[in-house]
Amino acid sequence: MQLSVEPRITSFLLKVASRCNLNCDYCYVFNNADQTWRSQPPLMSASIRRAFSQRLAEYCQYKNLENCLVIFHGGEPLLMNVNDIVQTAEWIRQAVPASTKVDFTIQTNGVLLNKEKLEKLSAGNIGISISLDGPKSANDLHRLTHKGKSSFDKTLQAYDLLKHHPDIFTGVLAVVDVRTKPKDLLDFFSGIGVSSLDFLLPDSSYNSHPPLRDENPNIYSDWLIEAFDLWINNYPHIKLRTFESLISTLLGQQSGTDFFGFGDVSLLGIETDGTYHDLDVLKITKEGQSHLGMNIISHSILEASLSPKVHLHRKLLSFDGLCNTCKECSVVEVCGGGSVPHRFNGEDFDNPTIYCQEMLTLIPHVQKVLTHLLNTDEEIVTLPNKKNLDVDVDVLNYNTASNNNIDFKKIYNLWGEKSTQQFSSALEYVAQRVPEYSGVVKKIQSASEENFRRISILPSVHLWATVTLNNKKNMLLFDLDEKPVHFEPSYLIHIENHFLSFLDDTFLVHQDDPWLRLPFGSKIHFEDPMFLEEGKKVLYESLEIIKDYNPSLLEEMKLISPVIQFIRDPAAHPDKLVSFSDNVVPGALYVCMRQGSDLADPYDIADSLIHEYRHQKLYLLEHYGPVIVSDFPYVESPWRDEKRPVSGLYHGVFVFHELEKYWRYLSNHPTAIASKAKNTNLASRSMLEEGIETLTSCQLTDMGDVLLKHFSHVLREA
Numbered sequence: 001m002q003l004s005v006e007p008r009i010t011s012f013l014l015k016v017a018s019r020c021n022l023n024c025d026y027c028y029v030f031n032n033a034d035q036t037w038r039s040q041p042p043l044m045s046a047s048i049r050r051a052f053s054q055r056l057a058e059y060c061q062y063k064n065l066e067n068c069l070v071i072f073h074g075g076e077p078l079l080m081n082v083n084d085i086v087q088t089a090e091w092i093r094q095a096v097p098a099s100t101k102v103d104f105t106i107q108t109n110g111v112l113l114n115k116e117k118l119e120k121l122s123a124g125n126i127g128i129s130i131s132l133d134g135p136k137s138a139n140d141l142h143r144l145t146h147k148g149k150s151s152f153d154k155t156l157q158a159y160d161l162l163k164h165h166p167d168i169f170t171g172v173l174a175v176v177d178v179r180t181k182p183k184d185l186l187d188f189f190s191g192i193g194v195s196s197l198d199f200l201l202p203d204s205s206y207n208s209h210p211p212l213r214d215e216n217p218n219i220y221s222d223w224l225i226e227a228f229d230l231w232i233n234n235y236p237h238i239k240l241r242t243f244e245s246l247i248s249t250l251l252g253q254q255s256g257t258d259f260f261g262f263g264d265v266s267l268l269g270i271e272t273d274g275t276y277h278d279l280d281v282l283k284i285t286k287e288g289q290s291h292l293g294m295n296i297i298s299h300s301i302l303e304a305s306l307s308p309k310v311h312l313h314r315k316l317l318s319f320d321g322l323c324n325t326c327k328e329c330s331v332v333e334v335c336g337g338g339s340v341p342h343r344f345n346g347e348d349f350d351n352p353t354i355y356c357q358e359m360l361t362l363i364p365h366v367q368k369v370l371t372h373l374l375n376t377d378e379e380i381v382t383l384p385n386k387k388n389l390d391v392d393v394d395v396l397n398y399n400t401a402s403n404n405n406i407d408f409k410k411i412y413n414l415w416g417e418k419s420t421q422q423f424s425s426a427l428e429y430v431a432q433r434v435p436e437y438s439g440v441v442k443k444i445q446s447a448s449e450e451n452f453r454r455i456s457i458l459p460s461v462h463l464w465a466t467v468t469l470n471n472k473k474n475m476l477l478f479d480l481d482e483k484p485v486h487f488e489p490s491y492l493i494h495i496e497n498h499f500l501s502f503l504d505d506t507f508l509v510h511q512d513d514p515w516l517r518l519p520f521g522s523k524i525h526f527e528d529p530m531f532l533e534e535g536k537k538v539l540y541e542s543l544e545i546i547k548d549y550n551p552s553l554l555e556e557m558k559l560i561s562p563v564i565q566f567i568r569d570p571a572a573h574p575d576k577l578v579s580f581s582d583n584v585v586p587g588a589l590y591v592c593m594r595q596g597s598d599l600a601d602p603y604d605i606a607d608s609l610i611h612e613y614r615h616q617k618l619y620l621l622e623h624y625g626p627v628i629v630s631d632f633p634y635v636e637s638p639w640r641d642e643k644r645p646v647s648g649l650y651h652g653v654f655v656f657h658e659l660e661k662y663w664r665y666l667s668n669h670p671t672a673i674a675s676k677a678k679n680t681n682l683a684s685r686s687m688l689e690e691g692i693e694t695l696t697s698c699q700l701t702d703m704g705d706v707l708l709k710h711f712s713h714v715l716r717e718a
């Protein structure tokens with residue numbers, strides 16, 4: 001589990017006009033599902049623009065934004081008096097903190113742009129981007145006035161004027177019509193000297209398919225491939241953002257557009273009436289889809305950014321938010337499921353983009369071309385192929401729980417240093433931010449070096465320090481119920497009362513510690529505190545079993561997993577013994593002690609403890625070097641019904657490598673457990689073999705490779 005942080009909004013679409021002097025037939029504002037423009041005031045009033053400048057200032061301060069972008073948008077923004085636009089930019093510049101640099105651009109069809117307006121915009125340092133679909137024959141297919149007349153000549157005149165102001169000219173936006181050949185388009189733009197260009201595919205969804213594609217299914221794939229090849233070979237002087245962002249994503253960098261890769265919501269819109277909106281293009285889906293239900297007068301930008309719709313949108317931009325088809329797709333890491341509005345099917349976004357087939361042909365093609373151009377035998381992949389440990393450690397030795405294992409100690413000590421630094425910084429922040437806690441901060445700081453380090457490494461303290469330092473950066477974290485986990489300086493009293501005198505090296509069992517529950521919201525049930533004594537009896541039996549199996553393993557467990565919490569899962573099958581651990585609270589093992597209404601068998605509880613400790617041991621290693629190159633595509637796992645990310649399967653193999661040994665050891669035990677152990681060992685072996693086999697065809701790092709071969713060898717020799 002990952003705690004999610006609140007979004008960081010850095011771009012603002014300020015809709016200063018809600019009407020347009022053109023009537024482009026593909027326009028998502030006027031000629032699509034959402035018709036809310038009709039009830040919007042034609043122009044944004046001065047009071048809304050002033051309110052925006054104040055809201056933006058407050059947000060920049062809160063987020064410590066160094067840069068942000070305000071885009072004057074519409075409709076056609078030049079329907080507003082240009083003096084008012086310049087004035088708005090000035091209000092914003094005056095309002096925001098001196099540490100924030102705000103860039104401004106205007107997205108215009110250019111028809112109303114003249115020399116005088118251009119000079120005013122230039123003097124106001126407002127960049128200009130023009131919408132133009134290509135030569136007259138292409139532009140006239142869609143970009144017409146309300147009377148059906150061409151807008152081409154006027155837009156071209158604006159473009160000619162702009163050529164004399166390269167300082168503020170930010171580029172051209174062109175919507176593709178596949179009836180215009182890529183060569184004609186690129187020739188035209190190159191001929192008029194465009195240096196920065198965006199090709200946009202017509203906004204479509206399962207409700208309204210891309211024009212002409214139903215008649216000719218390959219028409220967009222062929223067009224895109226032809227355009228890419230032409231561009232890379234003959235027009236590399238044009239900065240073509242669409243293809244450049246595809247290449248960036250293929251090389252494992254940020255895509256820069258929502259068309260490829262994964263990302264986060266970083267843009268909000270503000271309509272002329274001051275209402276907040278999510279991505280504008282969502283207007284193609286249904287009436288009101290982009291509306292966040294809040295207004296600039298009554299709500300802050302932060303509140304708007306935390307609205308449920310933005311939350312859903314953020315999820316859709318991540319792997320977890322994709323439909324199952326995308327999750328299993330071989331190019332998912334580059335495609336990212338495509339633009340969110342293009343996934344809409346009339347009800348939801350749980351679908352591949354309507355441009356899926358284009359993605360499936362364009363991405364491998366570009367991958368091939370790049371591989372050839374870069375003259376490399378290795379296929380271009382999205383992450384560096386063979387990343388190794390950042391520290392000099394023998395991973396095979398690290399994997400083994402043995403007496404005085406120097407490689408394990410090296411990693412453990414690094415983790416200790418990191419946690420100590422983090423906790424120290426969090427304490428300093430509290431002392432400075434909430435002076436009434438400076439006394440308790442001092443007390444904790446005066447703990448012995450050894451005890452301070454031991455406290456820092458406790459799972460709950462680690463989480464508390466993470467949340468505290470995020471608060472310093474004005475970032476909120478959310479629990480599994482998607483509720484914020486708040487900064488809580490009063491937790492220092494708990495630390496003072498419970499951990500300052502804690503010096504021995506035994507486990508902390510089933511504590512009443514809120515920070516061990518916080519990340520999981522209401523999703524996890526904890527045993528009643530009354531269960532403590534009963535639970536402890538069986539727990540200590542289990543720890544004895546582990547000690548007999550491998551005393552060094554128990555010693556390691558005490559170091560990296562010092563906390564054991566008793567949980568319950570009322571929904572679990574009575575035969576199933578539930579347990580989990582999570583990197584958000586590193587070192588806490590959450591274990592169920594009952595099967596049905598009876599106490600569980602201590603041998604099975606020992607299995608759960610070893611299981612979770614092995615997850616923790618691998619997490620620890622992964623802080624200093626990955627074992628896999630990529631999580632995608634998801635793979636079959638013998639331990640789950642659904643497909644898993646490659647890292648999830650690797651964790652399974654890492655865990656069951658030890659458990660196979662544990663049950664093998666017990667199968668030779670001179671007690672009644674031996675016969676159950678034989679069966680359990682047999683079952684673990686076959687699943688382990690299957691897991692190892694699947695991983696051999698996945699992309700692993702050198703370290704992951706070495707460990708996997710070792711697991712396979714141990715299994716063969718057993």
Ligand code: SF4
Nearest residue numbers: 020022024027075109
């Ligand atoms: S110029 Fe822009 S806002 Fe106006 S109709 Fe065309 S696409 Fe829509």
Ligand code: SF4
Nearest residue numbers: 326329335352353356
């Ligand atoms: S190519 Fe299609 S299936 Fe694959 S991730 Fe993209 S939209 Fe999903």
